Amino acid sequence: xxxxxxxxxxxxxxxxxxxxxxxxxxxxxxxxxxxxxxxxxxxxxxxxxxxxxxxxxxxxxxxxxxxxxxxxxxxxxxxxxxxxxxxxxxxxxxxxxxxxxxxxxxxxxxxxxxxxxxxxxxxxxxxxxxxxxxxxxxxxxxxxxxxxxxxxxxxxxxxxxxxxxxxxxxxxxxxxxxxxxxxxxxxxxxxxxxxxxxxxxxxxxxxxxxxxxxxxxxxxxxxxxxxxxxxxxxxxxxxxxxxxxxxxxxxxxxxx
Amino acid sequence: xxxxxxxxxxxxxxxxxxxxxxxxxxxxxxxxxxxxxxxxxxxxxxxxxxxxxxxxxxxxxxxxxxxxxxxxxxxxxxxxxxxxxxxxxxxxxxxxxxxxxxxxxxxxxxxxxxxxxxxxxxxxxxxxxxxxxxxxxxxxxxxxxxxxxxxxxxxxxxxxxxxxxxxxxxxxxxxxxxxxxxxxxxxxxxxxxxxxxxxxxxxxxxxxxxxxxxxxxxxxxxxxxxxxxxxxxxxxxxxxxxxxxxxxxxxxxxxxxxxxxxxxxxxxxxxxxxxxxxxxxxxxxxxxxxxxxxxxxxxxxxxxxxxxxxxxx
Numbered sequence: 001x002x003x004x005x006x007x008x009x010x011x012x013x014x015x016x017x018x019x020x021x022x023x024x025x026x027x028x029x030x031x032x033x034x035x036x037x038x039x040x041x042x043x044x045x046x047x048x049x050x051x052x053x054x055x056x057x058x059x060x061x062x063x064x065x066x067x068x069x070x071x072x073x074x075x076x077x078x079x080x081x082x083x084x085x086x087x088x089x090x091x092x093x094x095x096x097x098x099x100x101x102x103x104x105x106x107x108x109x110x111x112x113x114x115x116x117x118x119x120x121x122x123x124x125x126x127x128x129x130x131x132x133x134x135x136x137x138x139x140x141x142x143x144x145x146x147x148x149x150x151x152x153x154x155x156x157x158x159x160x161x162x163x164x165x166x167x168x169x170x171x172x173x174x175x176x177x178x179x180x181x182x183x184x185x186x187x188x189x190x191x192x193x194x195x196x197x198x199x200x201x202x203x204x205x206x207x208x209x210x211x212x213x214x215x216x217x218x219x220x221x222x223x224x225x226x227x228x229x230x231x232x233x234x235x236x237x238x239x240x241x242x243x244x245x246x247x248x249x250x251x252x253x254x255x256x
Numbered sequence: 257x258x259x260x261x262x263x264x265x266x267x268x269x270x271x272x273x274x275x276x277x278x279x280x281x282x283x284x285x286x287x288x289x290x291x292x293x294x295x296x297x298x299x300x301x302x303x304x305x306x307x308x309x310x311x312x313x314x315x316x317x318x319x320x321x322x323x324x325x326x327x328x329x330x331x332x333x334x335x336x337x338x339x340x341x342x343x344x345x346x347x348x349x350x351x352x353x354x355x356x357x358x359x360x361x362x363x364x365x366x367x368x369x370x371x372x373x374x375x376x377x378x379x380x381x382x383x384x385x386x387x388x389x390x391x392x393x394x395x396x397x398x399x400x401x402x403x404x405x406x407x408x409x410x411x412x413x414x415x416x417x418x419x420x421x422x423x424x425x426x427x428x429x430x431x432x433x434x435x436x437x438x439x440x441x442x443x444x445x446x447x448x449x450x451x452x453x454x455x456x457x458x459x460x461x462x463x464x465x466x467x468x469x470x471x472x473x474x475x476x477x478x479x480x481x482x483x484x485x486x487x488x489x490x491x492x493x494x495x496x497x498x499x500x501x502x503x504x505x506x507x508x509x510x511x512x513x514x515x516x517x518x519x520x521x522x523x524x525x526x527x528x529x530x531x532x533x534x535x536x537x538x539x540x541x542x543x544x545x546x547x548x549x550x551x552x553x554x555x556x557x558x559x560x561x562x563x564x565x566x567x568x569x
Contacts, residue, residue, distance in 0.1 A: 006352075097336055252306070
C-alpha cells in the first residue's frame with residue numbers, strides 16, 4: 001500500500017510540477033465552458049422562439065436541452081484529452097530508462113499499475129469536478145432535475161475510467177508516447193462509434209455488438225437511468241485493460 | 257555469495273550471453289570487463305531480475321533470480337547504465353520515492369536518506385531538481401538510490417561513463433568506500449578503472465567468459481614481454497645509447513620511438529618476468545646521460561583484449 005502511494009505521489013508531482021496538469025485541466029475547462037455557453041445560448045434562443053410562435057417543443061427542458069448535449073460533448077472531449085494524459089504513464093519511463101529501475105525494485109506489478117492508474121484518475125476527477133460549475137449555475141437560476149445530472153456525471157466518470165485503463169495498457173506496450181496515444185484514441189473511438197454499424201449489419205448481430213458500445217451504455221446514464229448492466233459494462237472494460245496492463249508488465253519477466 | 261550458473265540469454269536468434277558461470281565472494285568487488293555489446297548489461301539485467309534468462313540460473317545469497325525474484329530485489333542495489341532518474345523531482349523527493357519503493361520502514365527513511373546523501377556527497381544538492389544537475393551529480397544520485405536500502409549486493413553498470421576526469425576519480429573513490437562494506441559487481445570497459453577498484457576481473461566477449469582473475473595475475477599471464485620506456489637527454493660526443501643498452505642481459509629489442517635535438521625516447525623489450533629498470537638506469541647515468549623518464553609500460557585494455565580474443569579464435 002505504501003508503495004502504491006509512493007508511485008501515486010511521484011506521478012502527481014510529475015503532473016503538477018510540470019505544467020502538464022495545469023494546461024490539460026485549463027484546456028479541458030475552457031472547451032467545456034465553450035460547449036456550455038453555446039448550448040445555453042441556443043437553448044435560450046429556442047425558448048424565446050417557442051414563446052413567440054407558441055409552438056410546442058418537447059425537448060425544451062433543462063436536462064434534454066442543456067445537460068444531455070453538454071455531457072455528450074464532454075464525452076467526446078475526454079476521448080481526445082485522456083489518451084494524451086495517459087500516454088506517458090509507461091512510455092516515458094521506458095524511454096528514460098527508469099522503467100528498468102522500477103522493475104528491479106521489490107514492488108509488485110499491481111502496485112505500479114494501481115499507483116499510476118489512480119494518479120490519472122485523480123486528474124480526470126479534478127477536470128470533471130471543474131465542470132460541475134455549469135449545473136450549479138443552472139441550479140442557481142432554475143430548478144433542474146438533479147437525478148439525471150448525477151447519473152450523467154457517474155456515466156462520464158465511468159467512461160473516463162475505462163479510457164484511462166486503455167491508455168495505461170497501450171502505454172505499457174511501447175516506449176513511443178505517440179504510438180501509445182494514437183492506439184488509445186483509436187481504440188476508444190472504435191468502442192464509442194461501434195454503433196454506426198447499425199444500418200449495415202444484421203439487426204440480431206447488431207444487438208450483440210451494440211453491447212460493446214461505450215455510447216450505447218452511456219445513453220441511459222445521460223437519461224438519468226442507473227442500470228447495473230451499464231455500470232458493470234464500464235467496470236468490466238476497465239478491469240480488462242488493467243488486467244492486460246498487468247500481463248504486459250509480467251511478460252517482461254517471462255522466460256523466453 | 258553470488259553463484260552464476262550457465263546463464264544464457266538469446267534475443268531472437270542473437271546470443272547475447274552464453275553459458276556464463278562465475279562466483280562472487282561476499283565482500284568482494286568484482287570488475288566486469290568487455291567491449292560494448294559483449295553482454296555485460298544483459299548479464300546485469302538478469303541478475304537484477306529485470307530480464308529472465310533463456311537458460312541457466314543464478315543465486316544471490318541463496319535466492320534464485322527467477323523463483324525468489326522479490327527477495328533478490330530486496331537484497332540488491334542497482335545503478336543501470338546512464339543512471340536514469342526522474343528529472344522533474346528534486347534529489348530529496350527522488351530518494352524518498354526510492355526508499356519507499358524499496359520498502360524501508362517509514363521511521364527509518366530519514367536515516368536511510370541521510371546515509372545515502374552523506375556517502376554520495378549530495379548534501380548541497382539535496383533540494384535541487386535532478387534534471388538541472390550535472391552528469392556527475394546525476395550519477396551520484398543514481399548511486400545514492402542504489403545504496404539507500406543498504407544492499408548486500410550492489411550492481412553498477414558503467415558508473416563512470418561520460419564523466420569528466422575529476423568526476424571519474426570522485427566516483428571511483430565513492431565506489432571504493434561503498435565497496436568496503438558490501439559485495440559489488442561493477443561493469444566497465446576501462447581497464448585502469450577496474451584494476452584500481454576491483455579485487456578480481458571477469459572478462460567477457462560475445463557473451464562468453466574469457467578470463468577470471470585478479471588484475472595483476474591477468475596482466476602477468478598475458479604479458480609476452482616487458483616494455484620499458486625511457487627518455488634521456490642527449491650529450492654531445494656521448495657513446496651510442498642503443499648499443500650500450502643492448503649489452504644488458506635479458507634485453508631482446510630496443511627501438512627508438514621519438515627523438516628531438518636534445519632528447520631521445522626508447523622502448524626496451526625484455527622477457528616478461530624480468531624487471532630491468534634498475535640496470536638500465538644505472539647504465540644510463542653511469543655513461544653520463546641525463547635520465548629524464550623511465551617506466552614500465554602496462555598492457556592496455558586493447559592489448560589484453562586483442563590477445564584474449566585472438567587466443568579464443
